[in-house]
Amino acid sequence: MRAFDFQFPPRLVGGAGAVATIGRLVRDLDGTRVLLLTDRECAAAGHTSRIAASLEREGLAIARQFEVPGSLLEANVCGTFLGRAETYDSIVGIGHEGVLEASKAAGTRVPVISVPSLLGSFANKVRSKGDARTGVPTTNVLGVSEFTTVVLDADLSAATPRATIAAVAIDAITHAVEAWVSTRRTEMSDLCAREAWRRLAVHSLRVLTSPDDAEAMGDVLLGSFLASTAAEHSGLGAVHACAQPVTRHYGVAHGPALALLLPEVVRWNSKIAGARYAELAGIRGETRRPETLVARLEDLVAAGEFPESLAAAGVVERELPTLAAEASADETGTFNPRKFDVAGALEIYAAAY
Ligand SMILES: [Zn+2]
Numbered sequence: 001m002r003a004f005d006f007q008f009p010p011r012l013v014g015g016a017g018a019v020a021t022i023g024r025l026v027r028d029l030d031g032t033r034v035l036l037l038t039d040r041e042c043a044a045a046g047h048t049s050r051i052a053a054s055l056e057r058e059g060l061a062i063a064r065q066f067e068v069p070g071s072l073l074e075a076n077v078c079g080t081f082l083g084r085a086e087t088y089d090s091i092v093g094i095g096h097e098g099v100l101e102a103s104k105a106a107g108t109r110v111p112v113i114s115v116p117s118l119l120g121s122f123a124n125k126v127r128s129k130g131d132a133r134t135g136v137p138t139t140n141v142l143g144v145s146e147f148t149t150v151v152l153d154a155d156l157s158a159a160t161p162r163a164t165i166a167a168v169a170i171d172a173i174t175h176a177v178e179a180w181v182s183t184r185r186t187e188m189s190d191l192c193a194r195e196a197w198r199r200l201a202v203h204s205l206r207v208l209t210s211p212d213d214a215e216a217m218g219d220v221l222l223g224s225f226l227a228s229t230a231a232e233h234s235g236l237g238a239v240h241a242c243a244q245p246v247t248r249h250y251g252v253a254h255g256p257a258l259a260l261l262l263p264e265v266v267r268w269n270s271k272i273a274g275a276r277y278a279e280l281a282g283i284r285g286e287t288r289r290p291e292t293l294v295a296r297l298e299d300l301v302a303a304g305e306f307p308e309s310l311a312a313a314g315v316v317e318r319e320l321p322t323l324a325a326e327a328s329a330d331e332t333g334t335f336n337p338r339k340f341d342v343a344g345a346l347e348i349y350a351a352a353y
Pocket residue numbers: 123124139171174175240254
């Protein structure tokens with residue numbers, strides 16, 4: 001066994017209907033006055049009322065309820081403001097990633113219970129302060145460990161649009177695959193990445209064809225959480241580094257940008273990390289070859305109906321060198337298994353074009 005140091009602070013509570021236990025979870029943290037942060041979808045679907053009822057059953061007061069905007073930067077500002085202005089001793093945040101972001105920003109002094117919907121799954125969790133120059137959030141830090149309690153309830157993700165499921169799933173899969181080969185990986189990040197891949201590879205396809213399959217949705221939610229935990233404890237790699245400039249310059253969303261690059265980066269990295277990729281492919285009983293993993297990833301990308309190439313996504317070919325320079329400077333590429341520089345980034349972009 002190689003040496004490792006793995007800290008896992010959140011209490012993790014999972015299961016369909018788990019939001020009904022929130023009152024008890026707040027009580028366990030000695031909370032009495034709760035700041036309840038939510039989003040429009042969760043409020044409309046009645047999840048927010050269910051949490052309010054659960055708090056009432058425990059005799060807990062809602063000090064304030066607030067609907068958080070979807071934009072991460074706005075959500076961060078709201079959370080910071082609420083954190084200064086309100087008097088409460090616990091926070092419950094239920095919904096999309098903006099809600100989780102606001103919960104974190106508001107919860108610097110008090111415990112935070114985070115209840116992500118698939119839309120707000122940790123797959124998309126990003127550092128709030130973002131890139132100082134562009135203001136665009138970066139994906140260097142994933143936030144799983146910053147919460148006191150995390151509740152995974154697949155019921156919250158019913159009726160999530162198909163395109164969102166595809167984007168979240170490919171992001172989570174990328175986190176698992178990048179963490180699996182990161183030069184900073186540990187026994188524990190491997191454990192999380194392996195299990196994340198096992199769940200996500202099968203169940204992502206299932207929820208794309210049957211979005212009402214609550215069992216599979218639960219696996220995607222848990223897989224996404226595990227993938228983020230793996231990445232938080234090891235690091236990401238060239239896929240995220242190459243995807244960021246594509247998002248910045250062409251407005252391609254995070255999930256689709258990753259989908260365009262993931263199979264190509266695995267091919268490119270195989271020269272160094274082929275045995276590791278083969279091992280990951282073998283987890284599902286398939287032939288232990290890197291090509292098998294690439295084929296599975298391409299299946300997932302095809303099922304998600306993402307753009308087929310950088311050209312199809314609107315990227316201009318003569319700008320690839322500019323993108324490559326930015327990608328090579330992105331710190332997410334630091335722990336990529338194959339040395340990642342401008343020339344490498346350009347090779348990857350060219351292959352994905
Ligand atoms: Zn990501």
